[in-house]
Amino acid sequence: MRLEDLRECVQKGLDSVKQEKTEIEVFASWNELVTMRLNYTSDIPSGGLHEPKSSQFSGIAVSSAFSNKGKTSLGFGSQANELRPRGVKEAFRKAKRGRFYDPDFRSLPSPMGSPTLVDYHDPAILDISDEEAVDLGWKALEGALRAFQEAGIKESIIVGGDVCILKELVAIKSTTGIDTFDVSTILTAAITTMVEKEGVKGTGWATSTKLAGFDPALAGREAALSAIRTIGGKRLPPGRYEVVFGSQPITDMMANVIAPSLSLATVNASNTPFLGKLGQRITSPNLNIYDDGSLPGQIGSKKVTCEGLPTGRTDLVQEGNLVGFLANHYLGRKFSSNVATFVPRNGFRFHGLGRTYEIQAGVFPTNLVVEGRQEATTEELFRGIREGVYIGRIWYTYPINGLAAGDFTSTVIGDSFLIKDGQISTPLKPNVVRINDNINRVLQNIVAVGREKKAIQVWSAEEAVIAPEIRVEGVRLDSIAAGTA
């Protein structure tokens, strides 16, 4: 698919349906997700690269605001796998047929500044062959297996995870002045390994927007070494502990508990622990959180949102104070007033497989950056902890009593250690500790924020979290699975 074809489609399509007193936006997208899913088990017959696969999506969406006698009706229609003006006409007909009056609707988006991130995709990824793609998957597996071989481990090995290639093309044109396009390319490798008889699990990641320098073998190797490091793990009695969370747990908490709470979508539903707290302190004063979809080289970056507006930085938490919420155009307009404005930098049409024409723009993070006002070296982060826990990977993190209550739970599944006298000591046995705590308390009890950061994506999320290690005191850990782990 060529970007030129998408641009021509929205241009000619918009011309073909234009009419007076009607705002119309035409959105066209094409994307392809190539997934190389690994499954190697040394003790069970397995395929290695189990699923070399891909899926493409393309189509058109038309959003229309029909004005009649001072009242505006909103309509939305889409047409699958059709990138010609006649598809726009059909989508417009659907929008017209289903139109309705929505009192919260103000207008379709209008131009708002210029994008700072332009021409950031890699043509080599757009043109990658099936053979090259399959090779990337096998390289990740080989990286992990070589590391196990070097460590003399031959049995009880599991290597899973995937290498993904996402290619996205969008073009948007509207009667309100939007006329833009975007091309993005993303590479990710997320590899998990186990030495099952030892009960250890390790993970490794690689992310890039360019093919050159993307090294899935290194992610595989990192995953294997990480598992090997935690052999000989111990259990932990239940209690409250000083915990240093690694980048993955911070990412998991951000993606599943914190970021949804910092969105106008949950404000709209009165379903966030931060409702009515704009301007108030919600975390330790040493914490900043912002979203920035314009960061060069990051996998959550885009030139424009799916509403055709430039991406950029939205501050959410500054020195512990709640200063903003993620917004799309629709909710930004609904909630903006003379005391608060919400810039719509996060209106995306994500559906788990990239940007899609099928749905209207919701509110999604891009690159969520977590940082400290004062950042600590790794040594400083651990200094003074007499007995604590380093948690490197958690799983199934959910706001267990609903988002607004802030309670969350999660299990520790690998990459974790006990901390003794400021040093990493004995590995923590995976799958024997459950975190049971409240996110408000965890955010308030931050003791230190690390300087080093890692960009990580969690399973099924579209955003990346650029996360440091964070030390928190008094985290409630429970001992589980006494009989089976």
Added chain:
Amino acid sequence: MGMKIIFGIEALEGAKSGIREAIDYARSLKDCRYADLRVGLVETRTASSENGNPKIAREDVHSSFGVRVIAGSPQTEAWGYYAQPLGKAELGGRALWKTLRQGIDRAYQRAMVSSHRKQALRELAPALSPVRLAPVEISKDMVPARFEEDPRRIPIKEVLSEAINITRQAKSVSPEMRFAFLMMATGLTRELFFSTEGAELDQAYALTNATLLVVAQKGSAIPESFIDHIGSHGGWEAVRGKNVYNKSFLDFALERARDTAELAGAEFLPSTEKPVTVVTEPHFNTLLVHEIIGHPTEADRALKMETAYAGRSWLLRRLDDNEFGRQVASPLITAFSDPTLEGYGNYKYDAEGVPGRRVMLIEKGILRGFMNSRETAAILAQEPNGSMRATACHYVPLVRMTNTVIAPGDRNPQDILSEVEEGYYIVNHRIPSISESRENFRMSAQKVYKIENGRLTRLYRGGGITSDSREFLMSIDAVGNDLVVLPIPNCGKGQPMQVMRVGNGGPTLRGKARLTGEYTR
């Protein structure tokens, strides 16, 4: 009524000859041992409303296909896949044949490259094996959709006005109600399955459903929210009460809204350090069964294929070290998975063309079987039982729950409650958090009642239970006779994640678990 159907599921009829040609083409490819093609089309009307205002009204028609190929040299045969959507212009005649052929070529190419790489890596990875599919009887069949009111005949405006009416009334049940949102859809799906082994299947089903979110807040207290789902494999009649709840979507929403408003003023549940007696009711058990019986008895998970995503299963450590034939639950517990039952897991043939059948998972507490695919059945030396499904044809099929339930016992649920001197009644599932191999769970409930001398006394919110799975299942000392198969609309699995509908259910159970609640605040 009487709308013109522009591009609908009838369009698939003309696709069959193109699919047969494509399958013939796959048969002609060198070293191609197997191929199958799934072509599907979905027609839906979707509407949403919040607080009595319209938000979404959409008419969608989506078509897509997926190819699976096994190819390569005999010792290293490998999978290759390809999928893409199909437009209106591509669904007929030569255009379809051309698109399918290109798809087969891509899948074949991937399989061949993978087979070569597998060969090259065998020294380092001796367990690399050729893909094997357990043999099955080949079927040719047509399964029509069942409905009374054709979803295609319901104007989008009617779907929208129903949604508006429901959220307007739900928002009005109490001054404490802050938010009422409903997304509802009605539609038809048709899927064709053709394979190089000769299978030719044409299955269709209707689906009408709604997901509700209600939020209530009393003063400045923490808001109380609840999400629930209602629906059935039926037409528009489901909205008026022909569904498993035997309630109109409106009555269902009003009941949930009233509960949520009442809970907004309730106390948070105190947690316990030790297990206490809990009676869990069928709605709560729907999710419990899903998480601690359904998922760990999926063969792909047990065979470690999901290690990087949704985890493994504590029921199988190695092929020669597992829980088959061992006691994993109280002798009162029998659990099975059955796609022939009514429910979201109902179908005749799975996504590999295998007839779905009842799979005994746990019999009187003893582990008996796993839901499987043809590939996992071959590895486990078992018979395929037709448990492979994909969310749509452009997704790769995975082992999925069907209607996976705990079988009903012989106890009256009221008696189970009234025998409890002191305990807790756990009502309506909310959110689960399960450990990696499903060996431990924490699951929240919408409502928790204190039981004192056999009677429900105080109501709590923000509570749930936690336990190691085996310990909880072994503690069950009473099983009710009140099984219902309820819809779970959003089971996530695979990469990219597929969200699948499954049916789950469990009758009233009595056992021991720790309460989770206020100690986290």
